[in-house]
Amino acid sequence: MEGLPEEAFGQVQDMFSSEDWVVPKRVRFNVGGKLFETTSTTLAAAGRESYFGAMFDENGDMQMNPANEHFIDRNPDCFSVLLDLLRTGELYIPQNVPEKLVYREALFYGLMDRIRLAKWGPLDGNRLQPSKSVTIHSSGDSTAIRASPDGGCCVAHGSMVHIYDWMLEEYPPITLDYQQVNDACWIDPTGLVISTCDAGNGLFDSTTGELKHKFDVTHEGVVKSYTSAALTFDDGCNLFSSCKGQSNEYGIGVWDQNTGQQVDFYYEPPGWSLGDADKLQWFQGSNCLLVATLSSIKDNCYISLLDFRSKSMVWSWSDHGSLESSDDRWVRDAIGMEGNSSICVVNELGDLGFIDLRSGSGSVRWSSQSQLTKGKMPKEPCYPKLVLHDGQLFSSMNDCISVFCGSDWDLTSRLKGSIGGSICDIAIGGNRLFALHSKENVFDIWETPPPPIL
Structure with a gap:
């Protein structure tokens, strides 16, 4: 997957609706007992085929959890790394987090293409x-x-x-x-x-x-x-x-x-x-x-x-x-x-x-x-x-x-x-x-x- 998937998931779900600015929705996660908060804009960068893509409906709108919090029974340290990847496009893995563990969690969330894109770019023979x-x-x-x-x-x-x-x-x-x-x-x-x-x-x-x-x-x-x-x-x-x-x-x-x-x-x-x-x-x-x-x-x-x-x-x-x-x-x-x-x-x-x-x-x-x-x-x-x-x-x-x-x-x-x-x-x-x-x-x-x- 090259660049932001599906034209940045519909240019981040068509941030302009008619002529009115759509404020990104805030989303809260409880991952293994640790709380995280992000926006629908950040999650849209993960693409429709990702774990987070299932949170959007067929029209690209964010479906809110009635409890206003999504619980995921996974590793919170790796989730922090992957969330930062979606926010910045950069991959930074702290020394206390095993690299293979991050890759395992990225596979669960459907973010392996984002990982690879952060590690190396599209192949160019003159820049290899x-x-x-x-x-x-x-x-x-x-x-x-x-x-x-x-x-x-x-x-x-x-x-x-x-x-x-x-x-x-x-x-x-x-x-x-x-x-x-x-x-x-x-x-x-x-x-x-x-x-x-x-x-x-x-x-x-x-x-x-x-x-x-x-x-x-x-x-x-x-x-x-x-x-x-x-x-x-x-x-x-x-x-x-x-x-x-x-x-x-x-x-x-x-x-x-x-x-x-x-x-x-x-x-x-x-x-x-x-x-x-x-x-x-x-x-x-x-x-x-x-x-x-x-x-x-x-x-x-x-x-x-x-x-x-x-x-x-x-x-x-x-x-x-x-x-x-x-x-x-x-x-x-x-x-x-x-x-x-x-x-x-x-x-x-x-x-x-x-x-x-x-x-x-x-x-x-x-x-x-x-x-x-x-x-x-x-x-x-x-x-x-x-x-x-x-x-x-x-x-x-x-x-x-x-x-x-x-x-x-x-x-x-x-x-x-x-x-x-x-x-x-x-x-x-x-x-x-x-x-x-x-x-x-x-x-x-x-x-x-x-x-x-x-």
Whole structure:
């Protein structure tokens, strides 16, 4: 939740009624035996979905308690902190009040979004500052990091997925019986879909590790085993996954994320590698799915747009024969920029390229700006990764992340965090940027300082 919710809850319940000033109503609380007094204006800042939002009727008017006092059997010290947060927008926790206790009470009152907004502001790549580095206590290398909607994350590590909440407290890891994890995707702060090599897709509760249901592939009425790779969701409730099976089950599967039932399947056309796709992305405006295969056996990159309504591939591109015949020119990541009707690609050198979807040529316009991101190549470099967020493009290269903005995607900032080595993956969620390093299993968290209080 960004800024004051719902336009400051109706501009604080329309403080002007007609031409007359409405005096905020005074409200009294008895919290655990301690009295507090505030106003309806302060409570309105909590938003309709909060504990205090229930005190307003559907017209936004404060409903007064006949006893003129609301009793809440909760911690009064934490209530004082949260009430001050609503009054000032600032979060100050006294030394005698445990921080986790405040967060627990904020969860009860429905004020977690207000807490996060006070701790860090909306993500801005040009103002990001390193917040913390976390070491993953496990042997071997981590391969992928995915940010949750509330600012937590998960890290894929062989056949395990390590889970961290927004306070970066670790939950028990999810173990998948020696099945290699290929991808993970958050439905909500507690719902996590994980794709594996042989066990397909499963929806897990991130806090308990409980498997809620599996997403089966059915062909001619028979449930088939399959390998699942890339995952994504549309703007409704559909889960998309690239699938590779044993008999005519190569392509993109579609399931209802709420029921786990398969609702569609797109079989790959001849000459393409949809079953090996490394990245999926939903285009909300055109109701199409971007499918990118970036690490096929022949080192060719295949990118396509699929329209499930017509069961057709409406656009496609491949770098086969279009680039120099050296390994360092192959495309290693791609991301769709629907607002610009283009797709951004990056090669192993960190060069950015742009493909105009409106052009029939499918040619790549390479940007010279990415030359500024280059440095000394490490002994074990990681492939560059791309993330797009609110009109800013983030590209990892070696141990840095470059930020590009504007119509020409100019380089505006460079981020360099811990000494964990090359960055193997990046993710954005809950107004946080995460960078997973290949060395020592370390990931960095970047946050934007909170906005100034006026």
